[in-house]
Amino acid sequence: xxxxxxxxxxxxxxxxxxxxxxxxxxxxxxxxxxxxxxxxxxxxxxxxxxxxxxxxxxxxxxxxxxxxxxxxxxxxxxxxxxxxxxxxxxxxxxxxxxxxxxxxxxxxxxxxxxxxxxxxxxxxxxxxxxxxxxxxxxxxxxxxxxxxxxxxxxxxxxxxxxxxxxxxxxxxxxxxxxxxxxxxxxxxxxxxxxxxxxxxxxxxxxxxxxxxxxxxxxxxxxxxxxxxxxxxxxxxxxxxxxxxxxxxxxxxxxxxxxxxxxxxxxxxxxxxxxxxxxxxxxxxxxxxxxxxxxxxxxxxxxxxxxxxxxxxx
Amino acid sequence: xxxxxxxxxxxxxxxxxxxxxxxxxxxxxxxxxxxxxxxxxxxxxxxxxxxxxxxxxxxxxxxxxxxxxxxxxxxxxxxxxxxxxxxxxxxxxxxxxxxxxxxxxxxxxxxxxxxxxxxxxxxxxxxxxxxxxxxxxxxxxxxxxxxxxxxxxxxxxxxxxxxxxxxxxxxxxxxxxxxxxxxxxxxxxxxxxxxxxxxxxxxxxxxxxxxxxxxxxxxxxxxxxxxxxxxxxxx
Numbered sequence: 001x002x003x004x005x006x007x008x009x010x011x012x013x014x015x016x017x018x019x020x021x022x023x024x025x026x027x028x029x030x031x032x033x034x035x036x037x038x039x040x041x042x043x044x045x046x047x048x049x050x051x052x053x054x055x056x057x058x059x060x061x062x063x064x065x066x067x068x069x070x071x072x073x074x075x076x077x078x079x080x081x082x083x084x085x086x087x088x089x090x091x092x093x094x095x096x097x098x099x100x101x102x103x104x105x106x107x108x109x110x111x112x113x114x115x116x117x118x119x120x121x122x123x124x125x126x127x128x129x130x131x132x133x134x135x136x137x138x139x140x141x142x143x144x145x146x147x148x149x150x151x152x153x154x155x156x157x158x159x160x161x162x163x164x165x166x167x168x169x170x171x172x173x174x175x176x177x178x179x180x181x182x183x184x185x186x187x188x189x190x191x192x193x194x195x196x197x198x199x200x201x202x203x204x205x206x207x208x209x210x211x212x213x214x215x216x217x218x219x220x221x222x223x224x225x226x227x228x229x230x231x232x233x234x235x236x237x238x239x240x241x242x243x244x245x246x247x248x249x250x251x252x253x254x255x256x257x258x259x260x261x262x263x264x265x266x267x268x269x270x271x272x273x274x275x276x277x278x279x280x281x282x283x284x285x286x287x288x289x290x291x292x293x294x295x296x297x298x299x300x301x302x303x304x305x306x307x308x309x310x311x312x313x
Numbered sequence: 314x315x316x317x318x319x320x321x322x323x324x325x326x327x328x329x330x331x332x333x334x335x336x337x338x339x340x341x342x343x344x345x346x347x348x349x350x351x352x353x354x355x356x357x358x359x360x361x362x363x364x365x366x367x368x369x370x371x372x373x374x375x376x377x378x379x380x381x382x383x384x385x386x387x388x389x390x391x392x393x394x395x396x397x398x399x400x401x402x403x404x405x406x407x408x409x410x411x412x413x414x415x416x417x418x419x420x421x422x423x424x425x426x427x428x429x430x431x432x433x434x435x436x437x438x439x440x441x442x443x444x445x446x447x448x449x450x451x452x453x454x455x456x457x458x459x460x461x462x463x464x465x466x467x468x469x470x471x472x473x474x475x476x477x478x479x480x481x482x483x484x485x486x487x488x489x490x491x492x493x494x495x496x497x498x499x500x501x502x503x504x505x506x507x508x509x510x511x512x513x514x515x516x517x518x519x520x521x522x523x524x525x526x527x528x529x530x531x532x533x534x535x536x537x538x539x540x541x542x543x544x545x546x547x548x
Contacts, residue, residue, distance in 0.1 A: 024452070126515045
């Protein structure tokens with residue numbers, strides 16, 4: 001039996017999980033939830049395993065008819081959400097019943113939302129993951145974004161004994177001016193002036209912003225004299241800041257595999273969440289950190305997540 | 314060939330999860346052989362904290378988790394592995410044969426390619442199916458092989474207007490590159506033939522039929538053989 005019937009899919013709604021790691025050598029991008037933090041917390045709020053699959057939506061959420069009793073939690077972008085036409089809050093568990101209608105309205109801040117459900121969304125595991133890779137038409141729900149009339153099933157899980165809620169002070173805010181910390185490299189030695197430019201300028205998110213990457217607009221990031229325009233194609237990591245021939249940086253994200261342009265720096269893992277929640281017109285600033293600092297920040301965030309887990313259980 | 318490898322590898326930081334090591338700065342079979350040897354040696358070691366080793370034309374990208382390793386440990390690991398390379402046996406690369414039906418509906422650009430180079434269609438087929446191409450890297454789309462070794466006699470510019478949909482299995486040429494599309498995608502390569510083989514199938518135990526470092530040969534087949542192979546695969 002199904003858990004949700006998709007009444008309206010929203011502009012771009014897919015099934016995602018922690019990602020398809022370990023298959024990049026075969027040419028598969030990692031995919032997965034673009035905002036790993038909101039994804040992780042959504043699952044935590046309904047008592048799921050850390051790698052359970054969720055619904056990721058973009059700008060506007062889907063309309064879902066509930067077919068089976070379950071706990072759900074919605075995290076990520078701040079928006080008006082209703083259950084049976086009455087407002088309900090995000091970042092906490094909500095018990096839903098067959099016949100309930102979940103709908104989303106005005107987006108207030110952020111860009112991507114996550115809907116977790118008891119047991120996780122149940123779609124076949126393809127190459128180690130339930131994530132949708134739309135470009136390759138694999139994973140998720142039939143390898144594609146959700147459509148009207150799709151019926152989503154969920155895995156086995158237990159309803160929560162008591163409701164869970166993210167402490168208000170822990171709920172992230174998504175300002176339009178975003179600071180991103182980045183580690184110089186892998187091709188930092190191709191830049192001189194350009195490095196200073198990148199870390200001292202403000203860049204605007206253009207309309208070309210999706211799960212493959214965010215194209216930015218701002219001061220030209222120039223290559224050092226004599227540095228080649230492009231490099232021999234090599235694999236890319238999510239967060240890599242690529243500088244193509246027009247000198248306007250692109251932050252590469254989870255649906256990229258290889259690239260032939262130099263990458264001046266790489267946004268740290270913990271800050272990818274801030275990119276995932278940025279929309280065209282928002283601005284990015286970059287701050288340089290070294291790799292050890294990036295690891296400290298990542299470990300701190302993992303520690304914080306463990307604390308949060310304990311607090312809720 | 315000597316002198317194409319760097320005297321010392323170049324190590325690069327690719328964020329807080331990626332560590333890159335480069336062995337040279339050009340597309341060259343001997344650099345790629347080194348990459349292949351290192352990649353196989355590392356795979357056997359299964360070092361802690363290393364999530365994936367991705368071979369490229371001239372480098373390796375190590376994807377790692379900082380809870381179990383870091384750039385300093387990875388540099389040591391790579392240096393130690395390099396020292397051990399002489400003592401371990403690296404198996405010879407696999408030769409993968411890909412049956413291709415050249416020309417006709419499967420290779421709509423083959424006559425154009427022949428014309429540009431003042432060759433007959435038969436000569437294009439012979440020249441293209443002769444070499445064992447080195448698979449330098451796999452990527453761009455699932456299973457897409459970046460091949461080295463296309464004869465200069467067939468170097469052909471891309472189409473002026475890319476096709477919005479290139480059928481799965483299409484074999485094409487773009488400048489000094491040749492390759493085959495494992496999934497249907499847009500593309501501007503000159504199409505000279507098509508393989509009935511499913512080069513990428515996520516449901517198979519081995520979703521792709523080769524890995525970086527292997528050799529690939531195109532085996533000319535007739536249209537009826539193409540249909541036969543296609544049917545056999547569907548069953």
